[in-house]
Amino acid sequence: MTRIISGRAGGTVLDVPAKGTRPTSDRVRESLFGALESADLIAGARVLDLYAGSGALGLESLSRGADTADLVELSAPAAALIRKNADRLRSAGVGGVARVHRANASTYVEAATAEWDLVFLDPPYDATDDEIARVLTSLAPRLSPDAAVIVERAKRSHAPDWAAAGLEPERDRTYGDTTLWWGRPPR
Numbered sequence: 001m002t003r004i005i006s007g008r009a010g011g012t013v014l015d016v017p018a019k020g021t022r023p024t025s026d027r028v029r030e031s032l033f034g035a036l037e038s039a040d041l042i043a044g045a046r047v048l049d050l051y052a053g054s055g056a057l058g059l060e061s062l063s064r065g066a067d068t069a070d071l072v073e074l075s076a077p078a079a080a081l082i083r084k085n086a087d088r089l090r091s092a093g094v095g096g097v098a099r100v101h102r103a104n105a106s107t108y109v110e111a112a113t114a115e116w117d118l119v120f121l122d123p124p125y126d127a128t129d130d131e132i133a134r135v136l137t138s139l140a141p142r143l144s145p146d147a148a149v150i151v152e153r154a155k156r157s158h159a160p161d162w163a164a165a166g167l168e169p170e171r172d173r174t175y176g177d178t179t180l181w182w183g184r185p186p187r
Contacts, residue, residue, distance in 0.1 A: 002056055005030050007063030009092035014085045016054045017078040023054050024122060024152060028175045032150065033060060036118070041148050042066055045117040050105040050135065051127075055082035055098070057120040059089055062096035066118070072101045072108045106131065109138040117144045122152040129158050136165035140185065143167075149183045 002023045004012040016023050024032075036042050042061055047069040049058030058069035059082075071086075073079045079102040086098035101108055105123070119139060123132060132151065139149070149167065151160045155177050162169045162183045170182040 002026070002054055004056075004060055004063045004089070005033065007060070007065065008094045009059075009063040009089045012063075012088050012092050014054050014056055014059065014088070015081045017075065017081055023056055025175070025178070028152075028178055028180070029056065029060060031173070031175065032180060033064060036148070037064065039148070041118055046115065046144075048072070048109075048114075048116040048119040048139075050109070050119070050121045051123045052082055052100075053078055053122065055085050055100070057122065059085055059098065061118065062089055062094050062098060063092075066096050068097045068099070070099050070101060070114065070116070072103055072105055074102065074104050076102060106135050106138065109135055109142065112142055115142055115144050117147050119143070119147065119149045120152070121149070125154050125157075129161065133161045133164050136160060136162070136167060136183075140166045143185050145185060145187075147185055151181045151183070153179055153181070155179045 002014045002016050043065040045066040047061040047066045049071045052071040052073040055071045058071045062069050082100045167183045172181045
């Protein structure tokens with residue numbers, strides 16, 4: 001069962017697509033969001049959740065005080081579930097704005113004009129390193145100066161090519177079979 005861990009909608013259960021997604025575990029999300037909150041990266045943030053699946057990362061951000069979340073998912077059934085999950089957060093009193101975009105992550109970022117403070121990339125395990133590098137390269141000019149970019153992949157995956165995208169690696173952390181890589185714009 002996937003749920004919102006903390007914030008205004010803490011405990012709210014989220015629907016998860018029946019197939020084709022791999023939700024971030026509660027344990028990983030709890031550690032990730034603890035680090036994000038201690039770095040003061042959530043309150044008032046403009047969030048982008050690419051390969052959103054159930055929307056858990058973007059919606060968790062809204063529950064904890066982010067202003068907006070753009071949730072990008074190619075699968076029509078998954079995008080419909082994200083809308084339903086976002087409605088649950090609104091019913092729980094979450095005031096941030098959730099915008100669901102049914103689109104390919106790379107195509108969405110290439111056409112975007114928005115600027116984001118916090119970005120999550122949780123691509124399918126079979127996404128290639130080149131695909132992730134393209135998304136990061138397109139994303140770099142859309143980041144605020146103090147933005148954080150979190151890439152979630154299998155532990156056996158290569159680290160993102162931050163340099164090719166004009167970004168800098170910040171840290172990484174492994175939880176079981178999952179690794180989170182943190183990057184940011186150069187300072």
